[in-house]
Amino acid sequence: MKNRKLRTKITMRVGILLILGGVILNIVVKNIIDYSSNNTIKNDMTIQQNNSTEFINQYFMINGKALDKQTFISNSPMIAMKLSEYDNSTIGIYDVNGELQYQSVNGEVNKSINTHIEQAKNNKAYIYFTQENNEYKGYFAYPFYFNEEFLGIVEIVRDYKEIVTNNRNIYLLFTLVESFFFLIILILTYLIMRKSTRPIENLLNGVREISKGNYGYEVLEHTNRDEISDLAYEYNKMRKKIKKQIELTHHLEKNRRDFFCNITHELKTPLTSISGYAELLQSNFDNEKFRKQAISSIEEESAKLNSMISSILEVSRGQILSKEKSEFNIGKMLNEVSEEMKIRNNNSIKVKLNIETCNIIGIYDEIKSLLLNLLENAYKYSIEYGEIEIIGQKEKGNYNIAISNKSSNLTADFKEKAFEPFMRGENAEDSDGNGLGLYICKLIVEEHNGDIIIDITDNVVKVDVKLTCL
Structure with missing residues (x-):
């Protein structure tokens, strides 16, 4: 089942809230309009009551007639017609x-309605409102008094269709x-949520791509700085870190695979040589000259094997960080190692x-091993009667070591x-090296947060080491 999108959920909830709010608002507004309509009708009826009372009093005064129960009733036709004509109402x-x-009668009147008359008999002014056949009538009756004497009841029936219709239209x-x-x-x-949730969808796609192993999927970071853009920034930062890791x-x-493959190969050579000489010794004990040569070769191969195993242990032991660092003068050390x-x-x-x-903070023995390895390679690969140049200089907070020599047996491909591990030059067969020297140098430099590069140009080999100085 497909999940609804976040923007759809939020829009639906906002829609529900708007509907509920609209219903409540409509009820409130309708009550206000109805209340206003009722007040308008009541006020109109009050005005009609005052006007009709004044009209009746003026009628008898103008005509010079006494106003009492008898004259009020006897003049009722004239009073009703005049008032009806004046107010455009049924009187x-x-x-x-x-x-x-x-x-x-002015218009249609429901003569069966007498609630207002009954209330007026009990000395109450009363309005009765009806709605029939799209007609909105107000039946109003009040007791008529003159000199505090109850003379009769005046009924006013008015059409309020216009007022009610206008209010309903409003x-x-x-x-x-x-x-x-x-x-x-x-x-x-919906539009705002679609725009706002689009980065979230991009993030979701990014997470899905990462789960598939695609660490190159980059999420667009929006310029407006908010939580979502910060999330996109942190995602890209995390993605790059994961990709790098x-x-x-x-x-x-x-x-690791190459290292152990090389170990197998490199260990096999001296072991094969030792094994071969051992087998030959078993069958040639009477030849003293051969016996001495075999023993000498076994000792030589054993020494190479021991040196190689020591170097391998140096690489694999992972103890550089566990050693204590101290402050020492690397310039002085470089001079001493050069003389040695x-x-x-x-x-x-x-x-x-x-x-x-220059003083640096580092592991004294490791830095010395670094310098010895570099200078040993420089001597090993230098041409006869050649020159080795050793430079140690401070520059922009770093101590730069440059060791260069001219060689005839190294190619530009060697620097790649x-x-x-186990990388040696073309004269490796004539040397006692095991191809781990520069590999160990690189590990030492990296553990000291430095940098090491090698360059070969026109048979000149140059190794540059950069370490942080104090």
Whole structure:
């Protein structure tokens, strides 16, 4: 079953609230209009009562007649007709017992209605309202007094169709305008919600794409800064981080597979050599010269194997971060390591130094191992009677180490894989290296939040290391 969209749900709920609000508002407005209509009719009847009372008094005064029960009843036809003509209403004159004496009819009158007459007999002015055949009539009766004497009852029947119709038209117009505005509000609500929820739909699509493994799906970040745009920003930030972590995981997994494949290959060579010499020794014990050569070869291969295993353990032990960091002078260390390597290696190679002093915070033994590895490679791959240039300089908060030498057996392709494990130059067969030196150097530099790059141009190999200085 397909779920309703959020904007549809919200629009429906707003619509329900608008309908409920409209019903309540219509009831209130209708009551107000009805109340206003009733007050208008009551006020009109009060005016008619005052006017008719004044008219009757003036009639008898002008005609010089005494006003009493007898004259009131005897003049009822004239009074009724004059009042009916004057007020455009039906006028009835009743005696004190509620008996009709004369009625001047204007329009249709329901003569069966006498509730107002009965109330007037009891000394009450009373209005009775009727609706018949689209006719709206007000039946009003009041007791007529003169000099505090009850002379009879005056009935006034008026048509209020115009007032009622106008009020109903006002109510209908209000309902139509109200419905129109509510419809506009509902449409605007839907449009606003559609625009507002579109980024949420994009986010939902983004989450679905991530669940499918597509980490390149980017959600558009809107310029208006609100919770949804912040959510889109955080989503993109999370997506990039996940993508980076996944790529890093895949890269590490690939490196792990390659590393162990290389380990298998690299360990197999000396082990095969040792195993071969051991088998030969078992069958050639009488040849002392061969025996010494075999033992020497076994010792040499064992030393290589031991060196390789030590390097592998150095890579895999993961203890760099656990060591305590301290502050030391890397310029001084670089000078000392340079002098040490000059003594240990071929004196035919010239060393040119340009080293500034600078303090850094790092793991002393690891940084020294880094420098020894780099200089050892420089000596190893330098041409005979060549020159090694060692530069250590402070620049913009960093300490830059540049070691360069001229080599005849390294290609530009070497630099692309120089920091991979078990990567060696073309003279590897003539050296005791195991191809893990630069790989270890890279690990050390990265653990110190630094950077290391290698460049080979016109047989000149240059290694640049950047570390943060104090």
